[in-house]
Structures are given as C-alpha cells and as structure tokens.
Amino acid sequence: MKAHIPRKRFGQNFLQDQGVIGDIITCIAPQAADAMVEIGPGLAALTAPLLDKLDQLHVVEIDRDIVSRLSGRFAPGKLHIHNADALTFDFGALAAQLAPGGKIRLVGNLPYNISTPLLFHLASFAAQIEDCHFMLQNEVVLRMVAEPGCADYGRLGVMLQYHFHMEKLLDVPPDAFYPPPKVDSAIVRMIPRPFELAVHSLGALEQLVAQAFAQRRKTLRNNLKGVARDDDLDALGISANARPENVSTLDYVRLANRLAGL
Helix, strand or coil, rough: CCCCCHHHHCCCEEEEEEEHHHHHHHHHHCCCCCCCEEEEECCCCHHHHCCCCCCCCCEECHHHHHHHHHHHHHCCCCCEEEECCCCCCCHHHHHHHCHHHHHHHHEECCHHHHHHHHHHHHHHHHEEEEEEHHHEEEHHHHHHCCCCCCCCCCCHHHHHHHHEEEEEEEEEEEHHEECCCCCCCEEEEEEECCCCCCCCHHHHHHHHHHHCCCCCCCHHHHHHHCCCCCCHHCCCCCCCCHHHHHHHHHHHHHHHHHHHHC
C-alpha cells in the first residue's frame, strides 16, 4: 500500500515518536472494558497500542483513505470505524450505545485547524464523558487551563472550565510528528465536573463571554455596554472597571443568570 500523503485541509500531522506515544498511553491508562472513542486515528499511532489493551475501540475519522487503511489493518470486531466529521458527530448517541447508563472516554490527536470549534462541540456532551486526553497546540492548551488574571485566560478557558477540570500533562515537540508542525504541542486531560452553579442558558453565557472578551484591554463597563449595567455588576461584587481576564468563570455564570432574571 502506498504511503499516505498528509492532507493539509484535514490538518494532518501524524505522531510517530514511540517514546511520546508510550507516555500518552500511560497517561490514558486504558482498561480492557473501557468505552473508548478515538478522534482522528490517522495512521494508528495511538490506535494500535490502545487496541493492545482494549476489548474494542471506536474511532471517528473523516478521511476515507485512512478509513480504508484502518479497515484493512485491524479486525472489524475489534475496531469500529465511523467515517464522519467529528465537528458534527453525535458523541451522545454513541455514548448511549456503548455505555448505557455510563460514560465514554475520548482520546485523540485533534486537528489543530479546527481545535476550538471541536472542543466547544465536545463540551456539549460533557455529561456523557468520563474523561478526555487530547493532543493540541500548546498555545491552545495554555489558554484552556489558564486561571483568571493570566494573559492566556479568555473565552476558550471560561467556557471549557464551566464543564471540565483541565490539566496540562505533557509537552510534545514538533519533531515527534510527520510532517512536523510549526508549533509546539501538548497533552491535556479534561475531566467533567459538577457545576458549581448551573447556568440558565449556555447560549446566553457564550454570548456574554464573547462580548466581554471582544476587546480584552477594555473594561467590562465598556465591553458590556447595552448588555449589563454597573448595578448588575455591583450586585455581584464585580467591578465595572475590571478587565474581562480578571473575572472568574463562576462570576460570568452568576452574571449571565442575573441578566436572565434569575
């Protein structure tokens, strides 16, 4: 079979460093009966060692050429392939199929060119997820795990931290891939957590946070003009003169609920 040519439109950079692969498998700690789903299996750098430890593995792959390669390499009873776009795939329906009353585990080397919308899509299934272990651009991981007051803290961190506890686990250099990306990479662990305070409308929270961070160097008073009044902020102990990166996820939830009249 001819070597697969990485496709730029799918953001394909294939992991090949065996030491890094071993470290990732150790972090995931797969158990035989796990309901595991891999996003973007590529040339099976993680797929093969995962299958060595799992009873079965489901993978979501958009590239038909890779689907053909995987089908010819692994037994269909062991590897279950979903030829689909992860951005629109219904992970909730798969969770209901694989783990009735339980949850699925997600792993993958996510395409860097769609990482943010994909993470937001996956967050909508947080209630049906046990944990996630993802390879992402290091810059994105830093934004995901950043705390209020940090320069990396922003819309992505606020929205994901509403759903998940997140931890950066490993740094991965460009030369661990073929072709090597022009950025450093990292492994992040995401574990869904119970809401400290449930938001009335997730869509309203998303809109509020997007508006708050529309211009990072401006104050909440300026960025939320026409959305929230000073007395809304004062009632929650949030300074109208604060910049958006100094407001916690919980306070954004509290403000979104207040603006909804709750």
